[in-house]
Amino acid sequence: MVSCVPFSNSSPSSWGFKVGDLGGGFGTKVAIYPEDVLVVYPAKKLKVPIKWTATRTEEFQASVHSRDHMNIAELACDPEGRILALSVKTLANTGAYLTNPALLIPLGLMSKVITSVYEIPSIYLETQCVLTNTAPIGAYRGAGRPEGIYPMERLIDMTAREMGIDPVIMRKKNLIRIEQLPYTTPVGEIYDSGIFLRCLNRLLS
Known part of the structure; x- marks a missing residue:
């Protein structure tokens, strides 16, 4: 205030x-x-x-809304399902006018977490914003993380189905391993800790 x-x-x-x-x-x-x-x-x-x-x-x-993104995303994988590269083009609705967190949260944080917990050597990321006649966009319930994590997980499911690979197996092949930490993502974020495989196994059990 x-x-x-x-x-x-x-x-x-x-x-x-x-x-x-x-x-x-x-x-x-x-x-x-x-x-x-x-x-x-x-x-x-x-x-x-x-x-x-x-x-x-x-x-x-x-008040601000969120999550109004349209994504065109592609994964490049080797025949075993290991991810080689990720391409994401995002068209983001920012509402009728800009709020102070409109770009920083839904797009800035989305860009930081788009690779999720996976080892992805290379990325192409393009974001474009448009003003519309809808409610303004801002931080809301997770603040930019779901905008990045959801399309990545959805993309793995779709790719695994297309390649005839179990989506769980594909995730395990591409998770960042403990011995890789600290790990720098292709967008420059540093993961200093994480037991991602153990978390996945616990979820499955």
Whole structure:
């Protein structure tokens, strides 16, 4: 809420904001909404505390949404199903206007985790944003990770089916191994720890 203070031409120390106790949904709170800014003006003009509460419907319609990506993705594999390269082209809807986390979260973090927990030597990644007439986009429930992890896992399932390989076996062949850590992904992220095979085996059991 301190980000609203500059619109009032006053010092942040002269303002106080009170929000009821609640947990979760931190991503939707990152964005600055018009109502947050508008409530500052009457508070300053009238010199009284101003309370504004959105209805559940208003909150759902006006707060940030997420996950509106269209992906064209391809895997290059050897005959045994080991991944050689990944190509991803993403068209991302950012809504009717940009919020402050609109590009950083859904696209920035998506780009960092797109290879998931797999050893992928090479990647081509292209992202394009479009403004539309929908709700604005921002951080929401996982904040950029599902946008990257879901298409990767879906791609492995589809590739395994096309090659006639058990998708579990294909995953095991391509998981980053403990002895490879610390591991640098093709987008420059460093994994300093992880027991991915053990996690998969535990899930299967």
